[in-house]
Amino acid sequence: MTALTLSTSSPATTRVDAIVIGVAKGSGDSGTPVVAPGAETVDKALGGRLAAVLETLGATGGEGEITKLPAPDKLKAPLVLAVGLGAAPAAGEAYDPETLRRAAGAAARALAGTAKAAFALPVADGVESVAAVGEGVLLGAYAYTAYRGADGAAGNGQKAGAKGAKAAKGGRKGARDDARAPLAEAALLGAKPRDKAHKAAVERAAVLAEEVARARDLINMPPNDLYPASFAAQAQAAAKEHGLKIEVLDEKALVKGGYGGIMGVGQGSHHAPRLVRLSYTHAKAKKTLALVGKGITYDSGGISLKPPGHNETMKCDMSGAAAVFAAVVAAARLKLPVNVTGWLALAENMPSGGALRPGDVLTMYSGKTVEVLNTDAEGRLVLADALTRAGEESPDAIVNVATLTGAMVMALGNSTFGIMSNDEAFRTQVHETAQEAGELSWPMPLPPGLRKGLDSTIADISNMGERMGGGLTAGLFLQEFVSEGTPWAHLDIAGPAFNESAPSGYTPKGGTGSSVRTLLRLAERTASGELG
Structure with a gap:
């Protein structure tokens, strides 16, 4: 799982492999994208020309759009990654949390194989924005590689229980050489490490992402390794x-x-x-x-x-x-x-x-009988x-x-x-x-009129309507x-x-x-x- 930290450092002075910034769609006919809050120092390092450079590279600010550019000398990071946020919110309003969550996820996916990145997305609006970016980064950085490479957990079912447990617990190990590892570490810039609410939001995001990853690992596991007893x-x-x-x-x-x-x-x-x-x-x-x-x-x-x-x-x-x-x-x-x-x-x-055959009748735990039609x-x-x-x-x-x-x-x-x-x-x-x-x-x-279709001629109810x-x-x-x-x-x-x-x-x-x-x-x- 990607390590997530909070930082008040400036994007200009943060030593990472990449700086992630947000860019929104411009208004009017110009089509020039708008640099989102959080990227001011990056814009300054480019002499105020960040939006123009992004436009030259084809960026529009559309949701999830990824644009990479070499960082200027004034930044400590070698790469700037701009992720599209879609339409900018009205004056005085914050970006929708789901917009931030998806943008952070898209950026995290695009940075697979990167050791460390700093996310300078708009989080100044408070805890909800910090939580959304944190969740997006961690959910987006997910990868399932348990069955790739000699160290993976792929098996032929002979030892499926043990192999399945290994795959679910360590589902991101043993990748092939050509499979890039997920982003290893992410810093959320603009968040406050000493703020209890910000810290709690990131801690919750980490637990949530780890448990979503647990569910994803189980779903991705092949059925020769995941069956009722091994799931249990x-x-x-x-x-x-x-x-x-x-x-x-x-x-x-x-x-x-x-x-x-x-x-x-x-x-x-x-x-x-x-x-x-x-x-x-x-x-x-x-x-x-x-x-x-x-x-x-x-x-x-x-x-x-x-x-x-x-x-x-x-x-x-x-x-x-x-x-x-x-x-x-x-x-x-x-x-x-x-x-x-x-x-x-x-x-x-x-x-x-x-x-089980079509036409069989089952007696359920409730005592009701069900005619199985399908x-x-x-x-x-x-x-x-x-x-x-x-x-x-x-x-x-x-x-x-x-x-x-x-x-x-x-x-x-x-x-x-x-x-x-x-x-x-x-x-x-x-x-x-x-x-x-x-x-x-x-x-x-749940239209009551559809209930009649479940009537059975021989049992209390049928399983098809x-x-x-x-x-x-x-x-x-x-x-x-x-x-x-x-x-x-x-x-x-x-x-x-x-x-x-x-x-x-x-x-x-x-x-x-x-x-x-x-x-x-x-x-x-x-x-x-x-x-x-």
Whole structure:
């Protein structure tokens, strides 16, 4: 992880490999970019011609645009990197935190292979700006190189548990010679090392980024090394390290306990399923938040096999469980005065002679029976058992996270997750929380009229409804397993969980760690009494 420090030094006197400055779009027809606050000494070193030089090099100030130029002799650094901030804010207003977060992330990615850089972005507006730049730098500097080179953790499954643990814990070691290491050290110029609020903001940013990296590492890990038992082992190691309580139900305990959904999904694989309960408690906590994550470590679709072209990224179907895992650990590391319980519903969905079949009926942990019409609608089955179990502990709210439906991707695209809830006020609060955290989301309805499509002729409910509005129907199915009177929200992160496009801002290619920031911010707001 990139080392992050605060500094009041001037960009002109800071000895680093690169100085990062911000540049905004110019107004009017000239197109000349505008140098952002924080870069005044760099501009002075160029005789006030920094904007003109950047324009000559083709810079426009567009969001995420990277322009590099040799530093003038008056600077101690050899390189100046200008990152685009988009439109400048109105007079007297600060840059939006997410704009700063993305710009810092883009700059950090562009500086891969660099030992030390100083970020002179606009942070004079206060703690929120310092936190955003810090988060952006650390999130943008992420790289997953565990399976590159002789020292990497790649294996053939013979020692997958040990190799998988090594890959997740040290996922940025053993890179090939041609793979550049992430930025090693970053100094935030303009921030105040002795300011308690600034220091706390950077410390939080470091914990958050490390836990997002934990989720990303798990998502990126190949399924021959990450399966239910090895995932559970990683949770056990983290629980021991951070003082969390953990309970792991193996296949025998799941059968004995009547967890028909989890066992049904996992019965086709030689990797048996698991249900993990990971909990953090605080002596001064007044509220309890339950988080439930879908953890399908590989989803072939089962007997309802996915079509060609849809299997290659299905290792990411455990992204919800990874996010929940990371959020619980982050809450513990930050010592938040709230109780947080994470439920990881882990299974591998495979076709075999013993696999779940379309037409089978499962008896769920709740006692309800479910007719399985499509074995590729498996995530809702494992979540249903975990939601029922989580509700037995009477938490103040339940939030589940899942890469649940392609329909949600069709509705909201690849960057935005949907939020459904049995409580409109709670849905609004979760949406506002995601906005605060800098994650794109959108509130979605649970139309009662779609519920009839889930009716079964032989069981209490079926796992498939109408094709149109499939993402909403999935939410209605889950709602059937939520304890009455408990505020509940369902986050369908199928779009943003795994980035198959080019990296941008602080978002890498591959696993993104989507919703970790939202869940942590939700825990913080619950701890402060803002929710409920």
